[in-house]
Amino acid sequence: MPSPGAPAAPRLPIEDAYLELLADTLEGMDISARSQFLQRYFRTTTHLDLRESQCLQLWEEMLTRRRELAERLGRPVSLKTILMDVLSSAGMIRVPIVLEYDEYKKLQLNAVTDPLTGLYNRRLFAESFEKELNRARRYGLPFGIAILDLHRFKEVNDKYGHPRGDEVLRAAAATLQKALRTSDSAFRIGGDEFALLLPQTDAAQALALSRRIEAVFADTLQALHLAFPVTMDHGVATFPQDGDQSDQLIRVADERLYRLKHANHARTSNGDSRPPTKTPAAEPSPEPGPIPITSARQAEKTPPGLAEATSAAVQSLASQIPPETPGAYAVQRKAERVSMVGTNAYAVIGDKGTHRARVLDLGFGGVALEFEQPEDFPESILAILHVPILPPVRVYLRPVWSRLTKEGTFRLGCHFVS
Numbered sequence: 001m002p003s004p005g006a007p008a009a010p011r012l013p014i015e016d017a018y019l020e021l022l023a024d025t026l027e028g029m030d031i032s033a034r035s036q037f038l039q040r041y042f043r044t045t046t047h048l049d050l051r052e053s054q055c056l057q058l059w060e061e062m063l064t065r066r067r068e069l070a071e072r073l074g075r076p077v078s079l080k081t082i083l084m085d086v087l088s089s090a091g092m093i094r095v096p097i098v099l100e101y102d103e104y105k106k107l108q109l110n111a112v113t114d115p116l117t118g119l120y121n122r123r124l125f126a127e128s129f130e131k132e133l134n135r136a137r138r139y140g141l142p143f144g145i146a147i148l149d150l151h152r153f154k155e156v157n158d159k160y161g162h163p164r165g166d167e168v169l170r171a172a173a174a175t176l177q178k179a180l181r182t183s184d185s186a187f188r189i190g191g192d193e194f195a196l197l198l199p200q201t202d203a204a205q206a207l208a209l210s211r212r213i214e215a216v217f218a219d220t221l222q223a224l225h226l227a228f229p230v231t232m233d234h235g236v237a238t239f240p241q242d243g244d245q246s247d248q249l250i251r252v253a254d255e256r257l258y259r260l261k262h263a264n265h266a267r268t269s270n271g272d273s274r275p276p277t278k279t280p281a282a283e284p285s286p287e288p289g290p291i292p293i294t295s296a297r298q299a300e301k302t303p304p305g306l307a308e309a310t311s312a313a314v315q316s317l318a319s320q321i322p323p324e325t326p327g328a329y330a331v332q333r334k335a336e337r338v339s340m341v342g343t344n345a346y347a348v349i350g351d352k353g354t355h356r357a358r359v360l361d362l363g364f365g366g367v368a369l370e371f372e373q374p375e376d377f378p379e380s381i382l383a384i385l386h387v388p389i390l391p392p393v394r395v396y397l398r399p400v401w402s403r404l405t406k407e408g409t410f411r412l413g414c415h416f417v418s
Helices: 014-027 029-046 052-073 079-089 101-111 122-139 152-160 162-179 203-224 247-269 312-317
Strands: 143-151 184-189 191-200 232-241 346-349 355-362 364-371 381-386 395-404 410-416
Touching: 014 029, 014 079, 029 052, 029 079, 052 079, 079 247, 122 184, 122 191, 122 232, 122 247, 143 152, 143 247, 143 312, 152 162, 152 395, 162 184, 162 191, 162 203, 191 203, 203 232, 232 247, 355 381, 364 395
Parallel strands: none
Antiparallel strands: 143 191, 143 232, 184 191, 346 355, 346 381, 355 364, 364 410, 381 395, 395 410
16 A cells, blocks of 8 residues: 555556556457457557457557566556557558658649649649539530640651650740630640640630640740641630530540641642631621522421510511522521620520530521531521520521631521511
């Protein structure tokens, strides 16, 4: 019994007191019961699934190690400390590594960055694309994506070697960083393929930006003194006109990119220089003239349900259509059409809505549409127009003229059927 003046022995923490009790209890158990208990104990405390024989061996090592350390230190050592020491020595747990915050941020950046160009990589592109697209859907904002790659880049590697090819890639990255706005993001998603995410950007703005990048890249490459021009081709797609899913937008942008790329290859093989690009006009240019669409059909009557489905705004427009002359559809305009370029106006074509077209201009008599590829249309086209201010409007259209553009798109002029 301790003397009244002697200091009281320090009380063990609850965890250590529990382990002391555990050690004493196990001493009185037979081998089979002890091994089963230890197997469950290690599984619960360390999440290790060990054999019963391993558990017995580890427990004996813990007791031996505890005695050695207590003798060396001259004081008791908790079983919790011994448990960590034995398991880590046996390689069954990993010792945690402490990182400086700056090093941690550097590791995060390296995980999403292309080491050659310093641009974001394909992994972050996929994550960022979905976030920006969801934001555009939520707030009803336009959103653009551009896919770019380098025309004749392989020839640089073949003629000058890969180090010079790397210089061209770095020049492309510097061009993108210089030309983009702070809200835009640039990514390297392949060997010589890049992608841009352009929030709050419509089709006209995305196209203008891509052409500005093309011009800046041409100036940047002059310092490399290449024997042939390397250009940056582009394909642009915008939400919601070209689709409302990421895979749809990427597919449309890729199709436009390769259409332009193949056209450039054809010009290069023919020895022609690449012509300057221009913003597509809302209406067809006089040269070449529109292709008249003629037929022997008689004037059509209003399809069933048109009056109920057409809004008052379009009824007002349709009421001013001049009388139709069978066989000739070059309708004289009664008023100038209003350009819809840059307003994200679009049309959904057909009962099933499987086709989309840009609305280039809109007037009292009709509308001009732009499609990605030439299409055969019937004499009367059902369309739902999505234009600013007005709610979606269901109308019937009659083709008047059509033509292919230099960019490979298909334009169709229609007037309202009333």
